[in-house]
Amino acid sequence: MKCFKSFGLVILYILIHLVVMKSMEFTFYRSPLRDIAAFKGAVDNNPHLPLIATYAISLLIYIIITKPIKKKSILEYCRFNKISLRDTLTVIFIGLGGLIFNTSIINISFIDKAFPQFDALLSFNYEKSSVLIGILCAVIIGPLLEEFLFRGLIFNELREALPLIPAVLISAALYGVIFVDIPLMTFCFAAALLYTFVYLQTNSLAAVVVIDIVETLGVLVSRRMGIEKVISDIGDIYMIPVFVFSIAMIIGGCYYLWKNKHRESVYTSETSISQ
Template identity: 25%
Template sequence: MKKFIRVFFYCTSITFLNLAMQFAAAVLLMFLAMIFRLSQSLITGSTDFLSEADINTIAHDILLPSFILAAILTFGIAWLAHVIFKKPFIKRLSIKKASFAAVTVAFVIGCSLQMPIVYIMDLIHRAGVAPELFDKYAEIMEPLTLNQNIVLQIIAIGIVGPLLEEVIFRGLIFHQLRKNVPLIYAIILQAALFAISHLNVIQGTYAFFIGILLALSFVWSRSLLLPIAIHIGMNLSGILLSEYGDYIDNTSTYTILVFSVLLIIAGTAYLYSKSRSSEEEMAL
């Protein structure tokens, strides 16, 4: 029982550490921005200080920087906690070498995932299923890309976010679960925590299945580099779709969709076959 409690506490605390740091980073940057705005008002003698429009603008402007700051804080605190309790940190991440071909295939799989996800979500939305959940999802996701600097999107959403989430979920949490529960349960549990961390039902639903694929890529390769490549590819393609998706006509959409599905199937089969080949070589 003690072992279960220890594992449960470790996995949930790492998950909610990230959420807490996102909140803390947002509050800190909002506070600093308000102080800066106040100092500007005092210097210029303006009496119009922090209207509702100002607050909304500040909240929008600090959104992506707060993600980056939260990632730095989460990684730093997690590392420090492992040092204090004399637990291995880098070793648990399993950042081992992976072939260039495998990492490239993983990245292509990630890029290919976005279009089928968007298409399936659009079908469900058009069918009128849970419209309030889709409205909430749009309310959360739109500020991440609407009128945001594309470079900042790529850094925060396309690179920093995936790196941190893979360190947390496929690195620290999955490592701990694999040591203590059967593999299938470890895969499902880390995917569930990954889904919960997104704090909305729509994104959490597809994040659960993506979490399973990311864990499988880690199991097959024994390296965190592959799930990182998949995750980065998926997020970067999401940014590109949000920026340029309106320029894609229906014919091109279906062509890209079919091609994406084929790439996902072929890429996944390739990664699995490579893992089987490695196991056979080790057996010899």
């Protein structure tokens, strides 16, 4: 019974987001509001406005329904806990690694040629709207919605019904399904595994949000400054080592989080035994 309830809630969370998304698509692109010149111009110049509305409304609904369903606020249930300075610096380091990864991967010629959708996605996410709208959507509301929905609500719900590994894999797969494109799905699946690992090591959704914000803000600023054009002609001989270095940064940061958690667990166990 508990398993059915958990899977039912996961489906509910996803349906809420899909319904809100489709409603906003209709409102911004097919409703009578499109006949208003000022409205049409604002949306055409800032295509992230429907996304901002979708993220904000979905998040508000999740905040409202979590309390009666889980008997906890969404912050409590998703464990949006304070993190130590050490963990904060570590997740910032991981976020910087993610920033370098995202920037370098699309500037390796054979990867860019094989998977142009990566650059197209980053271009849409960070360059198509005004700077303010872009920051609000891609750096603030977007990461908050994604982390509360996938790492907070969905993963925790699956964790109550399933062992750890299946819960991690299913929540990561659902995160990847956002994109119908297989390479993008694979990329997001891997990112979800990273985010969930950090979530488990820090026991705080705030740590994952910090990584997400560092990555997205860094990509937005770099693309707005035209860094892509500067490094696009550097060549694979330089970009490939940078790409490998970014992966090493991410793995090193994750290892440091794991090591610290392991050390704290051992210390707690030894203290309990001595008492």
